[in-house]
Amino acid sequence: MAKENTALVLGASRGLGFALVEEWLGRGWRVIATARGRSAELEALASRYPASLLIETVDINNVETVRALRARLSGRPLDVLFVNAGIARAIEESPASAAEADFLDMMLTNAFSPVRAVELLRDRVVDDGTIAIMTSELGSIANAQGFWQLYSSSKAALNALMKGYAGKHAEDRHALLLVAPGWVRTEMGGGDALLSIEESIPLVVDMVEANRGKPGLRYLDRFNQPLPW
Numbered sequence: 534m535a536k537e538n539t540a541l542v543l544g545a546s547r548g549l550g551f552a553l554v555e556e557w558l559g560r561g562w563r564v565i566a567t568a569r570g571r572s573a574e575l576e577a578l579a580s581r582y583p584a585s586l587l588i589e590t591v592d593i594n595n596v597e598t599v600r601a602l603r604a605r606l607s608g609r610p611l612d613v614l615f616v617n618a619g620i621a622r623a624i625e626e627s628p629a630s631a632a633e634a635d636f637l638d639m640m641l642t643n644a645f646s647p648v649r650a651v652e653l654l655r656d657r658v659v660d661d662g663t664i665a666i667m668t669s670e671l672g673s674i675a676n677a678q679g680f681w682q683l684y685s686s687s688k689a690a691l692n693a694l695m696k697g698y699a700g701k702h703a704e705d706r707h708a709l710l711l712v713a714p715g716w717v718r719t720e721m722g723g724g725d726a727l728l729s730i731e732e733s734i735p736l737v738v739d740m741v742e743a744n745r746g747k748p749g750l751r752y753l754d755r756f757n758q759p760l761p762w
């Protein structure tokens with residue numbers, strides 16, 4: 534019998550994270566999905582997939598919740614760890630106009646906490662498994678033009694932190710992916726975004742699966758094409 538794959542998706546209560554969970558369940562995977570609180574959407578999905586979906590509670594900014602999850606994952610090897618959680622604040626602002634707290638919140642949630650979660654959970658990922666983090670096309674410093682300036686800086690910081698992580702763990706065989714999903718209609722992306730969730734997430738999952746067994750860090754769009762750092 535073929536081995537069942539397992540994915541852990543951090544930040545799966547709604548939007549792209551929820552869609553990742555639904556996509557992998559539809560492909561016959563086991564999925565561990567985390568939310569900060571109760572998610573009616575995830576609970577409804579668990580009743581459709583009682584044997585293959587496990588819901589856990591994690592706030593990536595609360596390190597104790599990440600450590601507690603790590604302990605509960607003992608003996609449950611992961612094929613994919615996908616950190617999806619993220620926030621966007623003060624999207625029209627610049628450093629001259631933004632509330633400092635908004636920028637600090639994004640740096641914590643979008644950059645520091647995801648990489649901390651990766652550090653804490655990396656030994657739960659199988660040797661040839663994949664660690665993916667949702668970044669953004671806006672994380673590219675080379676392409677930056679001021680759109681969502683503060684958010685975009687937090688995703689550039691995420692990319693930089695993962696570059697450092699890859700250097701420190703150069704002996705690991707994990708595929709390390711910084712994933713740019715396109716501009717998608719979610720609560721964060723808004724109604725003007727170019728893509729539906731269905732136009733993005735199946736391609737994201739294809740791309741993550743295509744990178745299995747390919748060690749090293751890559752910054753990729755949903756078509757598996759490299760983006761300029």
Ligand SMILES: NC(=O)c1ccc[n+]([C@@H]2O[C@H](COP(=O)([O-])OP(=O)(O)OC[C@H]3O[C@@H](n4cnc5c(N)ncnc54)[C@H](OP(=O)(O)O)[C@@H]3O)[C@@H](O)[C@H]2O)c1
Binds near residue numbers: 548549550620719726
């Ligand atoms: N939509 C786009 O166009 C787009 C484009 C590029 C990149 N992205 C990235 O894709 C990811 C998902 O975005 P989305 O559009 O689906 O946004 P969304 O609809 O606002 O959903 C954000 C998700 O992140 C979770 N989250 C936020 N802070 C968290 C924390 N401290 N701990 C755990 N979970 C947390 C939220 O949980 P709660 O329900 O508890 O708030 C929610 O599940 C983000 O990293 C975003 O930056 C989105």
